[in-house]
Amino acid sequence: MLLAPSQFVTWDFWIIQDERGMYHAFYLQAPREIDDPERRHNKASVGHSVSKDLITWWYRGVAIDRGACGSWHDLANWTGSVALTPAGDYMMLITGRSTQENGTIQRIGCFYSKDLYLWIPDPGNPLMVCDLTIYHPYHVTDGTTTWRDPWLHWDDKMGQWYAFITAQKKDETVTGCIAVSVFRDQNQSWSIQEPLDTPDYFDLMECPVIRNENGVYYLFVNVDKRWIKACAPQWVDRKTGTHLLKSPHLWGPYEYVGCLLDGGIDVGGEHKWRRYQFFPLSVQDVSNEVVGVCWEGYQEDGAFLGGLSAPMTLSLNPVKHGHVMT
DSSP states (O other): OEEOOTTEEEEEEEEEEOTTSOEEEEEEEEETTOSSGGGGGGGOEEEEEEESSSSSEEEEEEEEOOOOTTSTTSSEEEEEEEEEOTTSSEEEEEEEEOGGGTTOOEEEEEEEESSSSSOEEOTTOOOBOOOTTTBOSSOTTTSSOOOEEEEEEEETTTTEEEEEEEEEBSSTTOOEEEEEEEEETTTTEEEEEOOOOOOSOBSOOEEEEEEEETTEEEEEEEEOGGGBOTTSOTTSOOOSEEEEEEESSTTOOOEEEEEEEEOEEEETTEEEESEEEEEEEEEETTTTEEEEEEEEEEOTTSOEEEEEOOOEEEESOHHHHSSOOO
C-alpha cells in the first residue's frame, strides 16, 4: 500500500516505469491537516513516489506544484498522465484550475523532464482549452467545466500523439464523452477534435486510460453510479468504479464490457468511493486479465485512507463471469 505521506492526503494517480524498471507514481496530494477530505480538491499539487515492486514506495516530494499567483493552475493541479517520448525524455500533461475563475474553468498544460524528477513547463501553457463549438462548457450539476484528466497515448499505426480527455458533448442531454486532441508536428501544437465514439449513457467518464493489445483498444474509465443515465441498457452495471469498453479501432465505436472494479460504499447514508480509478499496467488478452493497482479511499468505518492498493488482477470479462475478480 502506498499510504499517504504523513503530511499529505492523496488521490488520483498515474504511473510509468523507467528504463531501470523502477515505477514512478504521480498523484494528487493536499495537506493532511484539512479537516474534511472532500476539501482537498482546491489545494492539490502533484506528488511523486517510486517503487521497485508496486508494494513498497519511497516518497520523492512535489513533482509539480501549484502555479504562481495569477497563472492557469494557481488554485490546484488536477489529474494528468505521463509518457516517454521518441526523443527519450518524458512528457506530462496535467489539468489546472485558476483562482481567477474560482476554479470553475479547467485547462490542460504540459511539462517535460529528462529524469522524471525535474519538470519544466511548456512556455505556451496552457496548451489545451475546451473547444466550446464541440464540447459543453459547464458540468450540469456543479457549474464547472468538464475538461480534465488528459491521457497521453502514442499510436504506432498513426505515428502521432493523442490526448484523451474527460469532457461532455454539446448535445441536448450533455452526454459524457472522451474528447480527443491530436499533436500536429508541423506546427508543434495540439488540435482539438471530435470525441471518441462511445456509448451515450454516461454523464461523465473520468480518468480515461487506453491500452492497445494485439489490435484491440481497451478503454478504462471511472464512473460514479449516479452518472449512469436511466436510458442505459439493463445489462450496464450500475456500479461505482472502473468500467471497461473496447474497440478494434482507436476512434471507436467502443462497446461496453462491464464494471471491472466495484468500488462504491455507503458511509453514514452517503455514497462514497471506497476503491476507484483502477490503473491498468498490463493487459493479457490470452488469459483475459488485466494487472494494475487502484486508489483506496473511504473505509467501512468512514475513515479516509488515500493511497494505492497492492497489485491486483481483474477479469476482462466481468459480465460473462458475473462478478468482479480481484
